[in-house]
Amino acid sequence: MRTEPARVLLVDDHALLRTGVANIINHEPDLRVIAEAGNGIEAIEAWDQHHPDVTLLDLRMPLMEGVEVVRVIRERDPSARVIVLTTYDTDDEISRALKAGAKAYVLKDIAADALVGCIRDVLAGKTYLAPAAAAKLAEGVTRVQLTPRELATLTLLADGKANKEIASELDISERTVKTHLAHLFEKLGATSRTEAVKVATRRGLVRLD
Amino acid sequence: MRTEPARVLLVDDHALLRTGVANIINHEPDLRVIAEAGNGIEAIEAWDQHHPDVTLLDLRMPLMEGVEVVRVIRERDPSARVIVLTTYDTDDEISRALKAGAKAYVLKDIAADALVGCIRDVLAGKTYLAPAAAAKLAEGVTRVQLTPRELATLTLLADGKANKEIASELDISERTVKTHLAHLFEKLGATSRTEAVKVATRRGLVRLD
DNA sequence: CGGCGTCTCATCCTTTTGGACGATGGCGGG
DNA sequence: CCCGCCATCGTCCAAAAGGATGAGACGCCG
Numbered sequence: 001m002r003t004e005p006a007r008v009l010l011v012d013d014h015a016l017l018r019t020g021v022a023n024i025i026n027h028e029p030d031l032r033v034i035a036e037a038g039n040g041i042e043a044i045e046a047w048d049q050h051h052p053d054v055t056l057l058d059l060r061m062p063l064m065e066g067v068e069v070v071r072v073i074r075e076r077d078p079s080a081r082v083i084v085l086t087t088y089d090t091d092d093e094i095s096r097a098l099k100a101g102a103k104a105y106v107l108k109d110i111a112a113d114a115l116v117g118c119i120r121d122v123l124a125g126k127t128y129l130a131p132a133a134a135a136k137l138a139e140g141v142t143r144v145q146l147t148p149r150e151l152a153t154l155t156l157l158a159d160g161k162a163n164k165e166i167a168s169e170l171d172i173s174e175r176t177v178k179t180h181l182a183h184l185f186e187k188l189g190a191t192s193r194t195e196a197v198k199v200a201t202r203r204g205l206v207r208l209d
Numbered sequence: 210m211r212t213e214p215a216r217v218l219l220v221d222d223h224a225l226l227r228t229g230v231a232n233i234i235n236h237e238p239d240l241r242v243i244a245e246a247g248n249g250i251e252a253i254e255a256w257d258q259h260h261p262d263v264t265l266l267d268l269r270m271p272l273m274e275g276v277e278v279v280r281v282i283r284e285r286d287p288s289a290r291v292i293v294l295t296t297y298d299t300d301d302e303i304s305r306a307l308k309a310g311a312k313a314y315v316l317k318d319i320a321a322d323a324l325v326g327c328i329r330d331v332l333a334g335k336t337y338l339a340p341a342a343a344a345k346l347a348e349g350v351t352r353v354q355l356t357p358r359e360l361a362t363l364t365l366l367a368d369g370k371a372n373k374e375i376a377s378e379l380d381i382s383e384r385t386v387k388t389h390l391a392h393l394f395e396k397l398g399a400t401s402r403t404e405a406v407k408v409a410t411r412r413g414l415v416r417l418d
Numbered sequence: 419c420g421g422c423g424t425c426t427c428a429t430c431c432t433t434t435t436g437g438a439c440g441a442t443g444g445c446g447g448g
Numbered sequence: 449c450c451c452g453c454c455a456t457c458g459t460c461c462a463a464a465a466g467g468a469t470g471a472g473a474c475g476c477c478g
Contacts, residue, residue, distance in 0.1 A: 013318055014226070014317040014318050015318060015319065015320055015321065016226060016230055016233070016317050016318075016319065016324065017223070017225060017226045017229055017317065019229040019230075019232065020225050020226055020227070020229015020231075020232060021225055021228075022229075023228065023229060024225070024228060038318075087223070087296070108223040108225055109222055109223050109225075109247075110224065110225065111224050112224065112225065112228055115225065158403070158407065159404075159407060160399065160401060160403045160404025160405070160406070160407040160408075161403075161404075162401060190369065192371060193402075194366060194367070194369045194402050194403055194406055195368075195369025195370075197369070197403055197406060197417075198367065198417055199369075201417040201418070202417065202418065208406075208407055208410040208411065208417065209410065209411065
């Protein structure tokens with residue numbers, strides 16, 4: 001006798017991609033997409049309603065970020081299995097997703113059978129990292145750890161603000177802003193603000209879009 | 210009697226999305242995917258080989274940019290029909306794609322039936338713009354037109370280079386760099402280099418990744 | 419031919435940035 | 449209780465950036 005197929009929740013803001021993935025999954029006798037969601041809020045609702053065996057989740061969605069969704073789901077059920085399926089592979093996003101409790105991190109250029117294999121692995125209790133993602137993490141052994149204030153400063157910096165404006169927004173002196181900036185330059189290996197923004201963007205610490 | 214189904218070439222570096230879209234298209238009796246490609250080079254090869262009735266094309270691909278693919282295809286056959294199917298909607302990419310000869314610009318969050326409708330429209334000789342894309346273009350009536358030197362300066366600027374380095378790389382005086390920068394600030398509505406990078410990135414004039 | 423835009427460069431000057439010292443208070447862990 | 453990390457703020461100074469103003473050369477288009 002055969003057991004019931006594993007129940008999959010599919011979350012991505014691109015309907016076209018959902019269709020494609022759903023098709024691949026439903027093609028497998030042991031897997032079945034039981035719900036879809038197009039943003040983070042819907043994802044949580046769907047998860048509450050269905051309690052799927054595994055959730056395929058995009059980061060970068062409207063309304064609620066993917067990492068946050070992972071966190072909420074794992075809060076509801078610490079044994080929940082979430083696979084992050086995304087386009088981007090900055091070391092920051094990868095490590096944040098894994099830290100939040102994702103079991104796997106795969107990129108959207110993955111082949112269909114590899115994705116299916118990954119889902120089965122995760123259902124079997126294993127974890128899976130896309131080679132590219134693993135490499136990014138490895139090189140990130142020298143991971144930058146920014147303090148809250150440094151991150152705040154960096155965010156405003158990337159927004160094109162001047163030191164004076166940053167100081168005023170954070171309600172600190174311009175001198176302190178310079179200190180944070182000096183630390184940022186140090187940690188990011190940059191020598192100027194524009195270079196810092198470039199490096200931070202590459203690493204996924206801030207986003208300009 | 211019925212005519213042969215229209216032949217579609219599908220180009221995207223995400224295999225999963227190709228599967229999804231192919232599935233949707235092949236579901237329609239009057240459409241058929243006759244080839245797929247995962248990057249720009251393959252796309253040209255496939256086009257040469259098959260001369261499809263319509264090409265669905267992602268911008269942002271490895272090896273060869275989508276806009277360039279549009280250009281090459283339209284060079285081969287000025288009546289070729291290309292639909293750009295992408296995730297991003299910066300006014301710069303939209304207008305460059307249309308200028309290169311794309312017949313339609315749709316985003317990946319489009320619904321399946323809308324995509325099919327768009328393909329039929331284009332096959333019928335019409336054009337189609339995603340509402341979001343159209344809006345971006347409209348607001349971009351005040352489109353910035355950068356001169357070649359300004360763009361070169363902007364690119365190096367976004368790479369975090371100092372004026373002196375930019376001057377040396379472009380083989381001009383630092384003074385001239387400042388002039389270009391001043392013009393850039395003027396056109397982008399920025400007052401500092403970091404702000405200029407932010408605005409330029411948002412508009413799709415440069416990319417940091 | 420006579421603008422118009424682009425690219426080039428200059429000088430003068432102010433503001434901003436970033437580096438080099440240093441210094442205080444708080445807080446958590448060994 | 450001390451050490452290290454974080455956050456805060458100072459001064460002094462040199463370099464970089466940016467604004468004001470002006471100008472010569474070239475090419476294109478009406």
